Amino acid sequence: MAKPQIGIVGFTGCAGCQLSLLDLEDELLDLLNLVDIIDFRMAMTGNKEGPYDILFVEGSIVNDKQEEEIKELRKKATVLVAMGSCACFGGVQAMRNYRDDKKIREAAYGKEGAKNFPVFQVKPINKVVDVDHYLLECPVNKYEFLDFVKYVLIGGTPKLPNLPVCHQCKALENRCIFLEDNIICMGPVIQAGCGALCPSHGMPCDGCRGSTLEAAYQQQVDLMIKKGASVQDVSRFVLKYNGEDPQVKDFLLKAWQEQDKNLQYGEEEEK
Amino acid sequence: MTVKKFHLEHICRVEGHGNLLVEIDGNKSKNVEMQIVEGTRFFEGFAVGRKYDEAINIMSRICAICSTSHQLSAVEALERSVSIVPSDQVHEFRVLLDHGENLQSHILHVGMLALPDFLGYDGVIQMVPKYPNEVKLILRMKRIANDLQALIGGREIHPVNIRPGGFGNYPTTRQLEEMKDKLVEFKKGTQTIADLYATLDIPQFKNKTEQLAVYDGKTYPFIRGDIKSLLSGKITPPEDYKKDFIKEEVKPYSTAKFSTINDGEIYYVSPLARVNINSKFLTDDAKALIKQFGMKLPDFNPFNNNLARVIELMHCADEAIEILDKYIMKPPKEDNKNFRIKAGTGTIATEAPRGLLNHSYDVNKEGIIQRVDVITPTAHNTNKIEDDVVKFTPKLTDMKDDEIELFFNMLVRSYDPCISCSTHAITIDLRRTK
Numbered sequence: 001m002a003k004p005q006i007g008i009v010g011f012t013g014c015a016g017c018q019l020s021l022l023d024l025e026d027e028l029l030d031l032l033n034l035v036d037i038i039d040f041r042m043a044m045t046g047n048k049e050g051p052y053d054i055l056f057v058e059g060s061i062v063n064d065k066q067e068e069e070i071k072e073l074r075k076k077a078t079v080l081v082a083m084g085s086c087a088c089f090g091g092v093q094a095m096r097n098y099r100d101d102k103k104i105r106e107a108a109y110g111k112e113g114a115k116n117f118p119v120f121q122v123k124p125i126n127k128v129v130d131v132d133h134y135l136l137e138c139p140v141n142k143y144e145f146l147d148f149v150k151y152v153l154i155g156g157t158p159k160l161p162n163l164p165v166c167h168q169c170k171a172l173e174n175r176c177i178f179l180e181d182n183i184i185c186m187g188p189v190i191q192a193g194c195g196a197l198c199p200s201h202g203m204p205c206d207g208c209r210g211s212t213l214e215a216a217y218q219q220q221v222d223l224m225i226k227k228g229a230s231v232q233d234v235s236r237f238v239l240k241y242n243g244e245d246p247q248v249k250d251f252l253l254k255a256w257q258e259q260d261k262n263l264q265y266g267e268e269e270e271k
Numbered sequence: 272m273t274v275k276k277f278h279l280e281h282i283c284r285v286e287g288h289g290n291l292l293v294e295i296d297g298n299k300s301k302n303v304e305m306q307i308v309e310g311t312r313f314f315e316g317f318a319v320g321r322k323y324d325e326a327i328n329i330m331s332r333i334c335a336i337c338s339t340s341h342q343l344s345a346v347e348a349l350e351r352s353v354s355i356v357p358s359d360q361v362h363e364f365r366v367l368l369d370h371g372e373n374l375q376s377h378i379l380h381v382g383m384l385a386l387p388d389f390l391g392y393d394g395v396i397q398m399v400p401k402y403p404n405e406v407k408l409i410l411r412m413k414r415i416a417n418d419l420q421a422l423i424g425g426r427e428i429h430p431v432n433i434r435p436g437g438f439g440n441y442p443t444t445r446q447l448e449e450m451k452d453k454l455v456e457f458k459k460g461t462q463t464i465a466d467l468y469a470t471l472d473i474p475q476f477k478n479k480t481e482q483l484a485v486y487d488g489k490t491y492p493f494i495r496g497d498i499k500s501l502l503s504g505k506i507t508p509p510e511d512y513k514k515d516f517i518k519e520e521v522k523p524y525s526t527a528k529f530s531t532i533n534d535g536e537i538y539y540v541s542p543l544a545r546v547n548i549n550s551k552f553l554t555d556d557a558k559a560l561i562k563q564f565g566m567k568l569p570d571f572n573p574f575n576n577n578l579a580r581v582i583e584l585m586h587c588a589d590e591a592i593e594i595l596d597k598y599i600m601k602p603p604k605e606d607n608k609n610f611r612i613k614a615g616t617g618t619i620a621t622e623a624p625r626g627l628l629n630h631s632y633d634v635n636k637e638g639i640i641q642r643v644d645v646i647t648p649t650a651h652n653t654n655k656i657e658d659d660v661v662k663f664t665p666k667l668t669d670m671k672d673d674e675i676e677l678f679f680n681m682l683v684r685s686y687d688p689c690i691s692c693s694t695h696a697i698t699i700d701l702r703r704t705k
């Protein structure tokens with residue numbers, strides 16, 4: 001089999017997912033024996049724009065130009081993988097989809113000036129083109145990236161895990177800071193795979209991997225409120241990395257209609 | 272005379288999306304634009320309304336490679352806003368973590384992003400067949416630096432272990448000892464890298480402009496201190512950074528802001544600025560490298576930033592070993608986790624791997640953030656990059672076009688611009704207003 005041709009490209013994010021791949025110091029040289037990296041602008045010059053057997057895409061789409069670019073790239077890629085929270089669910093910047101975007105712009109440029117700036121919803125990759133696979137975490141979990149490449153090399157189809165962070169946290173015999181110390185933790189509704197990294201440091205799960213399938217948001221929120229969270233606290237905890245995760249969005253929009261009027265979901269592309 | 276136009280689109284081996292446009296007329300540059308085209312993300316906008324302790328993780332997403340700096344700056348500034356005073360132990364562990372980031376960012380830059388230019392390769396990947404041992408050493412050193420970040424911060428990128436008042440948890444004595452052994456190995460590697468850099472042919476170009484770095488008069492500081500100007504000697508407390516000092520403006524071709532000081536003066540921030548301002552406080556082994564490289568301080572050659580990075584590799588490794596030694600003897604105590612917060616403003620000047628970084632917050636008595644302002648190193652430097660191009664262009668007349676192109680690419684890379692960083696702010700395409 002010819003070596004798969006791999007591309008790694010970034011849209012709007014912090015470049016952390018690409019950097020994570022460079023952090024595979026111990027595995028990088030072996031990996032290069034198995035695949036050809038033909039496009040990786042952050043790391044090299046002399047890049048080729050496809051065709052790609054696998055294209056890894058970091059970041060979210062924040063303007064028309066990027067929307068065009070990703071559509072072109074999609075045509076050149078056999079398999080397209082969204083990598084990290086920004087690409088999968090919009091990332092932290094998707095929080096602004098829930099704000100009165102106009103106000104933010106007016107604060108910076110005044111009422112008249114603000115009229116000149118286009119409003120654009122932060123979009124995860126799958127809102128613009130088809131995505132074949134998702135690699136989670138902020139930054140992307142480099143070991144899940146490696147697993148994915150291995151699967152592809154042996155011709156298998158990798159599956160998304162579907163267990164909450166609590167599962168891994170319990171297996172590590174961590175103290176549950178949510179139940180025992182009343183520290184709000186997102187572990188019950190968030191996809192495992194990070195090895196319960198934050199709870200293992202005595203810090204609450206921040207939710208960077210997105211929801212498990214059919215996550216029980218209502219139960220989670222009931223427990224948060226029982227542990228002393230206010231309605232505002234709840235929206236802030238739920239809305240961090242995953243504004244465009246459909247489950248988060250559905251839940252928040254419903255909650256907003258019912259109670260938290262402070263939260264707004266921006267208009268679609270008013271131009 | 273014909274006008275030559277160089278448009279370096281999507282400069283590679285930098286973090287994020289940037290172009291450089293240079294029009295040369297005869298031997299002068301006519302039009303120079305450092306175009307930062309990265310999409311904007313509005314961090315200052317959406318951090319408002321967040322609680323002070325949540326913002327630490329959010330602010331780090333401004334930039335991956337400086338994520339530790341952003342978290343440390345955010346936590347230190349936010350602590351000031353709400354009147355939390357961290358212990359000395361916390362400060363020392365923060366310095367240790369920060370050195371992890373400096374080591375990893377610098378070895379990435381000198382080893383993987385800059386070195387291929389000097390040796391004539393597309394990237395470090397392409398260097399493997401001819402330089403297997405060097406590449407292995409660089410990867411090993413990068414691993415060690417990352418191990419240090421992961422040990423203290425919990426993860427290499429976007430640490431998870433930082434909170435107001437201290438850390439989630441601390442490493443064991445055993446882990447500290449293992450880390451120390453690795454850093455001793457790192458130091459040896461640094462000497463090898465220094466020996467290699469001492470033989471490279473580094474372009475000789477000078478642009479004498481003002482430089483800024485954090486200064487405390489006692490140490491080579493990264494986290495706490497005032498802002499010192501190299502040429503004028505002026506010392507500005509961090510909270511006065513915008514008081515008749517730094518001004519930001521928007522240019523129509525860029526999504527990053529451009530800054531000047533003292534009403535229109537171009538300046539810059541960088542590892543070289545730090546070495547120029549604080550060389551007295553470097554460790555002995557780091558000072559020895561200044562001699563080995565034959566540098567005359569103050570140095571105004573932006574390409575010598577690479578040498579400054581190697582000097583700092585030595586310094587940060589030395590200091591990290593010192594802190595590790597201290598806490599191997601006397602294991603860290605748990606932090607106080609209960610505090611009362613007050614409303615207030617907190618402003619801080621820190622040194623990210625690429626240079627001066629400012630974070631400033633207003634927080635109300637409920638702990639909710641009311642205002643955020645951040646100036647990143649690359650936003651400090653955009654004017655200076657354009658100025659270098661203008662000043663250096665007349666000296667390039669003997670070069671062929673592809674050499675000029677490589678020269679400009681190397682020049683931009685020597686600043687190690689962190690483009691995702693520079694566009695975190697509320698700035699949008701202004702072309703439409705005209």
Ligand code: SF4
Binds near residue numbers: 085086087091137139
């Ligand atoms: S997912 Fe996280 S690490 Fe990756 S680009 Fe987005 S903010 Fe950066």
Ligand code: SF4
Binds near residue numbers: 167174186199204
């Ligand atoms: S600490 Fe968080 S992740 Fe761990 S068991 Fe409790 S709720 Fe779940």
